[in-house]
Amino acid sequence: MPTEVTAGTEAGRAPTVSRTVRPYPVREALEPWCAAGVSGVMRILDAPGGAVYVVDGKIAYAECSVAAGMERLLTGSGRLPAEAWRAAVGAGRAQHRVGAELVATGLVSQAEVEALSVIALYDAAFFLFDLVASAQFEPGARHPFGHLRTLDLRLVCQEVDRRKRLLADAWPDAAIDTAAVLPRRRLSTQAVALTALQWEVVAGADRRRSPIDLARLLGRDTFTVMLEVRRMARVGLVEPGRPGGSVAAGSVATVRAREAARPEPVPPLPRISPERTREPEPPRRAERRPEPRGSAPLVPLPRRPAREPGAFGDFDEAEDRPRGDGRPSDLILTRLIAGLEAL
Amino acid sequence: MADMESSLQEAMQIEGAIGVALVDYTSGMALGTLGSSKEFDLTIAAAGNTDVVRAKLRTLEMLKLKDSIEDILITLGGQYHVIRPLTSRNTQGLFLYMVLSRTRANLAMARHKLKTIETDLQM
Numbered sequence: 279m280p281t282e283v284t285a286g287t288e289a290g291r292a293p294t295v296s297r298t299v300r301p302y303p304v305r306e307a308l309e310p311w312c313a314a315g316v317s318g319v320m321r322i323l324d325a326p327g328g329a330v331y332v333v334d335g336k337i338a339y340a341e342c343s344v345a346a347g348m349e350r351l352l353t354g355s356g357r358l359p360a361e362a363w364r365a366a367v368g369a370g371r372a373q374h375r376v377g378a379e380l381v382a383t384g385l386v387s388q389a390e391v392e393a394l395s396v397i398a399l400y401d402a403a404f405f406l407f408d409l410v411a412s413a414q415f416e417p418g419a420r421h422p423f424g425h426l427r428t429l430d431l432r433l434v435c436q437e438v439d440r441r442k443r444l445l446a447d448a449w450p451d452a453a454i455d456t457a458a459v460l461p462r463r464r465l466s467t468q469a470v471a472l473t474a475l476q477w478e479v480v481a482g483a484d485r486r487r488s489p490i491d492l493a494r495l496l497g498r499d500t501f502t503v504m505l506e507v508r509r510m511a512r513v514g515l516v517e518p519g520r521p522g523g524s525v526a527a528g529s530v531a532t533v534r535a536r537e538a539a540r541p542e543p544v545p546p547l548p549r550i551s552p553e554r555t556r557e558p559e560p561p562r563r564a565e566r567r568p569e570p571r572g573s574a575p576l577v578p579l580p581r582r583p584a585r586e587p588g589a590f591g592d593f594d595e596a597e598d599r600p601r602g603d604g605r606p607s608d609l610i611l612t613r614l615i616a617g618l619e620a621l
Numbered sequence: 622m623a624d625m626e627s628s629l630q631e632a633m634q635i636e637g638a639i640g641v642a643l644v645d646y647t648s649g650m651a652l653g654t655l656g657s658s659k660e661f662d663l664t665i666a667a668a669g670n671t672d673v674v675r676a677k678l679r680t681l682e683m684l685k686l687k688d689s690i691e692d693i694l695i696t697l698g699g700q701y702h703v704i705r706p707l708t709s710r711n712t713q714g715l716f717l718y719m720v721l722s723r724t725r726a727n728l729a730m731a732r733h734k735l736k737t738i739e740t741d742l743q744m
Contacts, residue, residue: 388624389742393643393652393715400650427625427653433664437650440668444649471682473675474713475647502647 304330305407305435311415312336312431319419324411326529328402331421336428339395339421340402344490344526344533346499347402348377348423351394354497358385370422377424392426399429400437401499405533407438441501449508451518456490456531458519459483459507466514476506480516488522490530628742629655632719635734637726639700642667642718643742646674646706652715661720670704670718678706692732699723705735709743717742 301324308320308330315335322328328342341347352358362385370379377395381388445452461480472480475498482492493503510516521531625643632641633655640656642663649671657663677690693704701721707713717739721731 387742389628392625393645396652397645397650400648436664441648441650469683471679473647473678499648502645505648 301410301412303407304409304411304413305431305438307413308332308337308431316417317420318415318417319421320413320415322406322409322411322413324409326405326533328406329421330403330406331419331425333420333425333428335431337399337403337431337434338425338428339423340399340406341421342402342405344500344530345401345405346398346493346497348394348398350494350497351398351499352380352386352497354494356497367422370424372422374420374422375424376422377426388426395423395426396429397499400434400441401501403434403438404441404501405530407435409533410536441505445501445505445508448505449511452534453521453531454489454508454511454518455504456488456522456527456534458486458488458522459492460485460517460519462515462517470515472510472515473506475502476510476515479503479506479510483516485519486522488524488527490527491522491524494526625653625742628738629653631741632717632735632738635719635721635726635731637701637722637724637731639720639722640666641720644671644716644718645714646671646716647714656720663718663720666702666720667718670702670716674704674706674716692735694728697723701726701728701731703732703735705739707739707743 304320304322311318311320311332312335317333317335318331320330320332322330322342326343328340328345330337331339346354349363353360353363358380362380362383366376366379366383370376377391380386381391445455459479461483475496478496478498479489479492482495487495489504489507490500492507493500496503507516511518521527629641629643632638638656640654640658640661640663642651642654642657644651644667649668651664651667654663654667673693673695674690677693681688681690689708690706692706695702695704700723701719703719703721704716705719706716717735719731719735721728
């Protein structure tokens, strides 16, 4: 359990203050807040950026710049005119009831809005939950859309894991998600059956757009478009082209690179950056040591530049993560001591 | 106009109902479930049955049958599993998945009620 969350209050009591935390896996950073049953928002400060809304300890909504939000799902798909969306936002934003305003117009049903909010939540969670990022929790904050359905953190984590497996099973190379979708010009089969979404993807592919961009274009959630493209790649209908040039695709590529870097059991890179040694350690490993607990909140938080792939930091996580016993490694203790001395 | 929770609750009122889920069949994700238990994890069932729906839709397409699935019935020794793809434009890509006890359920009645629930959901 991250100490930085409870460091501002008495340990073990429900946290009440917002606090900037150091880079940390988002799903683990959410745990104490969910366990304490609080409401608020965890803002992810590092790229690609996003927010996870918690209501009474359950996940109510999540958003991420590369994932589908309610606006994309409703207006990007042509389901709802953009003016209707803007009107509902104007009417309901201040009272956190944009969703209720939309339902009140009669253009969408309550069930549909709920379903879309869950789709948006999972889409963002997919990109955010395994991110090792700086985050900040603001208690009490609510999403302007209003919170319709809330889900257990455990359930969201399970779904995120299932999605990763699903993608890996369909096509193992994650690079395809950010590469241009190239429909094959000649097919080896006699007959082809596409799902509606697969057809939309092929129709929208212009040899530049990546699955990330196509999801945006079609007003669909990013995950399902990535999945359909991978499925089509497996049966030889499309192939990955050059890396997509869009900002969103680049952002996802960065996230992917970090994810890929973490679980690899490669030897740690030599740490040469002096700033690196000053960086406070993930708190779980430090919990048994009395001094970092007290001093942790005072540590200035060195922020990595957002665009840096974070190769060094992520290798740290890789080597730390498999230690399920909670005992700090020698390496961490050495760095911790070095860090404290540097202060 | 029904919200998701009350539609699912209505489905659970069907005689012999064990569980119900509203599932997105592109991703296999359950948007909402009722009646999930340790013995019967509806989230897993939802993901697995997605492949059933996808396979059947693909088969229809390859057979060039210009028709749509109203429901898919899977009969087990002790249970009925009814899968009902939602058809209106705004709920396309979703299906209702219903688990019924074979000894307690009236299949015709259950299918009829699911149809009503679908209509409410699509409003």
